[in-house]
Amino acid sequence: MKDKPAITRRDFINGVSYGLAASVAPIDFLEAKNIDPYKYPPALTGIRGNHPGSFDHAHRLALAGGKYYEEVIDLGETNDLIVVGAGISGLSASYFYQERTESNQKILILDNHDDFGGHAKRNEFQVNGREMLTYGGSQSIESPSYYEDVSKKLMTDLGIDFQKFYTAYDFDYFKSRGLNSSFYFNETTFGQNKIVHNVPGYRYDINHKKNTKPENIQKVVKKMPISDQSKKEFSKLFLDRTDFFPEMTLEEKYYYLDSISYEDYLKKYHKVGDEVIGVFHSMLWALWGVGTESIPAFGAFSDGLPGFSGLGFTDEDDTSEPENQMYDLSTYDENIEEYMSKNEISDEPYIFHFPDGNATIARLLVRKMIPNSIAGSTMEDIVTAKADYSQLDLSGQRVNIRLDSTVISAKNTNDGVEVIYVKQGKLYKVSGKKCILACYNGIIPNLCPDLPKKQKEALKYNVKVPLVWVQVAMKNWHMFAKKGISRAICPKSFFNNMYIDFPVSIGEYQYPQSFDDPVVFLMNHVPTRPYEGLTNREQHRKGRYDILKLSYQDYEDKIFNQLKGMFGSDFRKEDVAGITVNRWAHGYSYEYNSLFDSDFFDGSMPDSMNNERYPHVIGRKPFGNISIANSDSGGSAYVDAAIVQADRAVNEILSG
Numbered sequence: 001m002k003d004k005p006a007i008t009r010r011d012f013i014n015g016v017s018y019g020l021a022a023s024v025a026p027i028d029f030l031e032a033k034n035i036d037p038y039k040y041p042p043a044l045t046g047i048r049g050n051h052p053g054s055f056d057h058a059h060r061l062a063l064a065g066g067k068y069y070e071e072v073i074d075l076g077e078t079n080d081l082i083v084v085g086a087g088i089s090g091l092s093a094s095y096f097y098q099e100r101t102e103s104n105q106k107i108l109i110l111d112n113h114d115d116f117g118g119h120a121k122r123n124e125f126q127v128n129g130r131e132m133l134t135y136g137g138s139q140s141i142e143s144p145s146y147y148e149d150v151s152k153k154l155m156t157d158l159g160i161d162f163q164k165f166y167t168a169y170d171f172d173y174f175k176s177r178g179l180n181s182s183f184y185f186n187e188t189t190f191g192q193n194k195i196v197h198n199v200p201g202y203r204y205d206i207n208h209k210k211n212t213k214p215e216n217i218q219k220v221v222k223k224m225p226i227s228d229q230s231k232k233e234f235s236k237l238f239l240d241r242t243d244f245f246p247e248m249t250l251e252e253k254y255y256y257l258d259s260i261s262y263e264d265y266l267k268k269y270h271k272v273g274d275e276v277i278g279v280f281h282s283m284l285w286a287l288w289g290v291g292t293e294s295i296p297a298f299g300a301f302s303d304g305l306p307g308f309s310g311l312g313f314t315d316e317d318d319t320s321e322p323e324n325q326m327y328d329l330s331t332y333d334e335n336i337e338e339y340m341s342k343n344e345i346s347d348e349p350y351i352f353h354f355p356d357g358n359a360t361i362a363r364l365l366v367r368k369m370i371p372n373s374i375a376g377s378t379m380e381d382i383v384t385a386k387a388d389y390s391q392l393d394l395s396g397q398r399v400n401i402r403l404d405s406t407v408i409s410a411k412n413t414n415d416g417v418e419v420i421y422v423k424q425g426k427l428y429k430v431s432g433k434k435c436i437l438a439c440y441n442g443i444i445p446n447l448c449p450d451l452p453k454k455q456k457e458a459l460k461y462n463v464k465v466p467l468v469w470v471q472v473a474m475k476n477w478h479m480f481a482k483k484g485i486s487r488a489i490c491p492k493s494f495f496n497n498m499y500i501d502f503p504v505s506i507g508e509y510q511y512p513q514s515f516d517d518p519v520v521f522l523m524n525h526v527p528t529r530p531y532e533g534l535t536n537r538e539q540h541r542k543g544r545y546d547i548l549k550l551s552y553q554d555y556e557d558k559i560f561n562q563l564k565g566m567f568g569s570d571f572r573k574e575d576v577a578g579i580t581v582n583r584w585a586h587g588y589s590y591e592y593n594s595l596f597d598s599d600f601f602d603g604s605m606p607d608s609m610n611n612e613r614y615p616h617v618i619g620r621k622p623f624g625n626i627s628i629a630n631s632d633s634g635g636s637a638y639v640d641a642a643i644v645q646a647d648r649a650v651n652e653i654l655s656g
Helices: 009-014 026-032 056-063 088-100 149-157 162-168 214-223 228-239 250-257 262-269 274-281 297-302 334-339 359-369 441-447 453-461 478-483 536-548 552-570 615-619 639-655
Strands: 046-049 072-084 107-110 122-127 130-135 180-185 194-197 399-402 406-413 416-423 426-437 465-474 485-489 497-500 519-525 576-588 626-628
Touching: 046 552, 072 088, 072 406, 072 416, 088 107, 088 359, 088 426, 088 639, 122 465, 122 576, 130 465, 130 519, 149 639, 194 214, 194 485, 214 228, 228 274, 250 297, 262 274, 262 297, 406 426, 406 441, 426 639, 441 453, 441 615, 453 615, 465 536, 465 552, 478 485, 478 552, 536 576, 552 576, 626 639
Parallel strands: 046 576, 072 107, 072 426, 107 399, 180 485, 426 626
Antiparallel strands: 122 130, 180 194, 406 416, 416 426, 465 519, 465 576, 485 497, 497 519
């Protein structure tokens, strides 16, 4: 949407910086609730995530080799604990420390962003007088029954009751409205813009079981805009039961498939051409951060991609799922069995989702530690409660969260720790008895230049996965109804998938029931550099710059171009009420990839993620009065890891 007229600052807040203008202006809505719209981050749109201003000082520090020259203002402020990073790990560490120490302990949490939660980012829209909630990063609580005990206890302490999601999540929602999972084939690559329903995707697709049945494969492949030869190849991947390795044991097959890429496997054994490769290439972007040329074949199998039916890893019916035992529910629900795919490691459905994603976990933690900041007392009322950001950092408060504060130095002293941070262009110094770094591993060597060389190298090994989560608020969603889709995988498109958010209603928050209601849908982009001979970590480094150099206008143009291709005249710009581009140059924590990390680990992966052969274990060692807690230090990009590492770091500083 170019050629916009000149605007005032009030206009900017009222509409432009909140995306496209909605029928009820955000500034008026917030002011009616006595909330300062200039200080309420969840309602800000435009570019969020690693938003402009949140990383400037950190990048400057890294480029300067950890040096800074401005005058430092000593606030004379002392704390029992300073936590760097207000994500779920940093907030959990603060909560654990408060819980396990005397009640008068003073805790200061510093974060470079203008909001707390880290990747657990809350996005809000006001559309046609209705509040729409969604998330800018951390999406759902996966397999909570498999969480470590400390994480389970924290969820209970916060009042999260997972059984309530079985009624909060409307399992029959999309089926009852005639909406299906689909593929979008774009004209540039496939010769025409076409949506094909029920093409099999990855195993987390709600209809994965149904879509991978032979009768469906034979039906949908006829509609795909690919060559006749590619149609044969595509079908064969799902239907062929050839055992390419009859002399190997299952264990030998596993190790072999873990040593070659999925694309090499398809080309060598299934003789698949480039067109079919292109259909699958970006399907697992959002899970792995790279394309299938950089994903081990066994990893692709684990995530549900085809081509492995004859290798003996699954039952003859091509599923390893036991009959009628998909979920451990007191009452069997055939809708769940038929339409929901399992999580990777448990029989629980992928439904533990708050309307604002895991931002609710962050908000529950903040409310526990600073009760005056968010009203209420339950997991239901937290959903629609507004955080009062003016209460986060007050003199005399036992726990303070100081936002827009980029830490550039954390140094051990004789009696504690000295921390220097930048806020509004000025350097400030505070002191503490202990410090927990719950920020990105990659920046820690610059914050603590006195760390041992081996530990610095280990911390730098973690290169976080860059990604972009776009949330689009619509005044209605007739275009989805007309096309009959709830989600679409988009091979060879800038945004590799798009989907309507999960149908969850909690407390006073009601998921839209009519196509006339406002709705929010998500589009996902992961910057990769395939076929350039780069490792996954090298691709991540280059990818972060690819997304940082794009402006909001660039993203908006790409969003509208793709929506026009998908929906044609059914997509109308005037129906878009707001857009939030959650840009994470440092997104998922690094998880080891056997294609690139096997040599580092002498050709095999240790069974325990706590083995000291791993860089993340070497990197998280305590350093004087400083400990490290984040999902990076767990080698995992999940909430459970963030909490477990917070627990470990707190135990270290309390026992040290």
